[in-house]
Amino acid sequence: METYKTNDNEEIKYSYENCWKFIIRPPRDDYSLSELDFDFNQIQKPDFIYIRKDYSILSKQGYLMECSFFRTDLSKREPYIRPVIIYLHGNSSSRVEGKRMASMLLNKGFDLFVFDFPGCGKSEGEYISLGFHEKEDVNVIVNFVEKFPGVGNIGIWGRSMGAATALMYSHTDRRIKAMCVDSPFAVFKDLAIKLCRKYMTIPEFIINTILFFLKKTIKKKNDLDLEELKPIDSAELSKTPAFFIHAMKDDLIPYEHTIQIYEKYAGIKSINIVEGGHNTPRQKHLLNKVINFFSKYLSENYKKANNEIEDDLEDEEYEEESDKENDNFSNATYNTINTNIFSE
Numbered sequence: 001m002e003t004y005k006t007n008d009n010e011e012i013k014y015s016y017e018n019c020w021k022f023i024i025r026p027p028r029d030d031y032s033l034s035e036l037d038f039d040f041n042q043i044q045k046p047d048f049i050y051i052r053k054d055y056s057i058l059s060k061q062g063y064l065m066e067c068s069f070f071r072t073d074l075s076k077r078e079p080y081i082r083p084v085i086i087y088l089h090g091n092s093s094s095r096v097e098g099k100r101m102a103s104m105l106l107n108k109g110f111d112l113f114v115f116d117f118p119g120c121g122k123s124e125g126e127y128i129s130l131g132f133h134e135k136e137d138v139n140v141i142v143n144f145v146e147k148f149p150g151v152g153n154i155g156i157w158g159r160s161m162g163a164a165t166a167l168m169y170s171h172t173d174r175r176i177k178a179m180c181v182d183s184p185f186a187v188f189k190d191l192a193i194k195l196c197r198k199y200m201t202i203p204e205f206i207i208n209t210i211l212f213f214l215k216k217t218i219k220k221k222n223d224l225d226l227e228e229l230k231p232i233d234s235a236e237l238s239k240t241p242a243f244f245i246h247a248m249k250d251d252l253i254p255y256e257h258t259i260q261i262y263e264k265y266a267g268i269k270s271i272n273i274v275e276g277g278h279n280t281p282r283q284k285h286l287l288n289k290v291i292n293f294f295s296k297y298l299s300e301n302y303k304k305a306n307n308e309i310e311d312d313l314e315d316e317e318y319e320e321e322s323d324k325e326n327d328n329f330s331n332a333t334y335n336t337i338n339t340n341i342f343s344e
Contacts, residue, residue, distance in 0.1 A: 016210065019196055020217050024127040024224065026092035028120060035096050036068055043106045048080075049073040050106060057115070057144055060136040063124035067141070068095055070102045071111035074150045081152040083298035084111045084145055088138065088162025090183075091128055094121030097159070101287070108291050110298075113145050117161075127222040130188060131165035132229055138169045146175065153177040153298040157290070160184070160253065160278070167231040167261065171238035178297035180290045182245040183278060186257040188229035232261050239267035241297040243290055245274060245282065252278040268297075 040050040055067045072082060085105055087098025098114035105112045117134050118125030128134070138156065145151060155178040158166035163184035170176050185191045192214065196207050215226050242265060246258035255273055262271050270293060272286060 016214070019210075020214055020221075022195060023192065023214075024129065024218055024222050025119070026128070029092060029094035029096065031094055031096050031121065036099055038070060038099070038102055040106075042103050045107070045109075055144075057140060059118050059123075059125070059140055061118065061125070061133060063118040065115050065118060065124075065137060065141075066095070066122040067113065067115035067144075068099070069111070069113050069145075069148075070099070070106060071113075071148075072150065080150055081300065082109060082111050082150060083152040083294070084113055084154050085294065086113045086115075086138070086141055086145060086154065086156045088134070088156060088158035088165050089114075089117065089120070090160030090162055091120070091130065093160075096121075098157070101157070104284075104287055104291060108295065110291070110294065111151075113141065115141060127224075128161065129222055129224045130161050130185075130229055131168050131231065132224050133222075134161065134165040135169040135172075138165060139173065142173060142175055152300060155179055155294050155298050157294075158182065158184075164188075164229075164231045167234045167238065170240040170242075171234055176240050178241045178243075178294050180243045180245065180293070181258075181261075182282070183247065183250060183253055184231050184258060184261060185253045186230070186232040186260045189226055191253060191257075192226060232264060235261045235264040236266050238265065241268035241293070242270075243293045244269065244271040245286070245290075247274050247276040247278060247280055249276060250278040 036052065036054075038052055043050055049072065050070070051073045052068055052070050055069065056064045057067055059065050071084075072080065074080065085101070087095070087101060089095060089097040094116050095114035098112065102112050116123035117128060117137055119128040142154060145154065154175055156166045156170070156176055157180040158164070159182040163181045166179045166181055167184055170179055189211075193207060193211060196210055196214070218224050218226060244258050244262050244265075246253075246255040248255055258271070258273075262269060272289070274280075274282070274286060
C-alpha cells in the first residue's frame with residue numbers, strides 16, 4: 001500500500017486550504033474609489049443631468065454592502081421614467097466591473113446600479129457563497145432601487161457568480177423583467193470536482209474523499225451546502241426573458257454549463273457562444289445586442305402589452321415567443337454553436 005510522507009501530507013493540507021478558499025474566500029478586488037469616477041460628459045443626452053450616488057445597504061445577513069447608483073438627477077425636473085439595470089459581478093470582483101457598462105447603458109436610456117456582494121470589494125463579510133446567499137442580497141437591492149422616483153422596469157445583468165445568482169433569483173421575483181446571464185455554472189458540485197483536480201496536488205482516487213471534507217468545511221464556515229448550488233434547477237422555473245453568453249475557451253466554467261441551462265430554460269431566451277476565455281472582455285457589438293435585448297423587454301410598451309395578458313395565458317405566451325426567437329439554436333451541437341460565435 002502506498003504511504004505518504006509528512007511533506008506529502010503538508011502539501012495536501014496546503015492544497016486543501018487553497019481549494020476551499022478559492023471557492024468561498026477568493027481574493028478581494030482591492031480597488032480605489034476613484035475607479036468609480038465617471039465623466040458624465042460622455043453621455044450624449046444634454047437635456048439630462050447625470051449623477052453618481054453611493055450608498056451602504058444592510059444585507060439580510062447583516063453585512064453592509066457598498067453600492068453606487070449611476071442615474072439621471074431628477075431633483076431639478078419632473079420625474080422621467082427610465083429602466084434600471086442592476087449589475088451582479090463575479091467572484092473575486094466588485095462593482096467596478098459593472099461600472100464599465102455605465103457609458104453604454106446611460107447613453108441608451110438606462111440607469112445603472114452596481115454593488116459589492118458581501119465578502120467582495122469594500123463590502124463587509126468574510127465569505128462568498130456563489131449565489132446561495134447572494135440571491136437574498138439581490139432581493140434587498142431590488143427593494144431599495146424600486147423606491148426611487150423615476151425607476152421603471154428592472155433588469156439584472158450577471159457574470160459568473162452573478163450569472164448563477166441571477167438564475168437562482170429571477171424566478172422568485174416578477175419585478176425582474178429581463179436579464180443577461182454571462183458564464184453561469186450549471187451544478188457547482190461538478191465544478192468543485194474540476195477545481196479539486198486543478199488546484200490540489202492529490203491522487204485522483206481520493207478526490208471524492210477530499211470533496212466530502214471540502215463540503216463540511218464550507219458548510220461550517222459559511223452555512224453553504226454545495227449540493228444545493230444548482231442554478232440549472234432554476235432554469236425550468238424562470239420565465240424572465242434571458243440573454244445567455246459564454247466563451248468557447250472558458251477554462252474555469254466550460255461553456256457546456258450554459259448550453260445545459262439554456263436547453264432547460266423555460267422563458268424567452270437567446271444565446272451567444274463567443275470566443276475568448278472566462279474573463280475576456282465582451283466586444284462592443286455583443287454588448288449592444290445585450291442592451292437591445294434589455295431595450296425590448298424593459299420598455300414600458302412591452303410591459304403594457306404583457307399586463308393585458310390573463311395570468312392563465314402567460315405560460316402559453318412565453319412559450320410561443322421563445323419558440324420564435326430560438327429557431328436558430330434548437331440543438332446544442334457544435335455545428336449550431338459555430339453559427340453563433342462572435343469574435344472577441
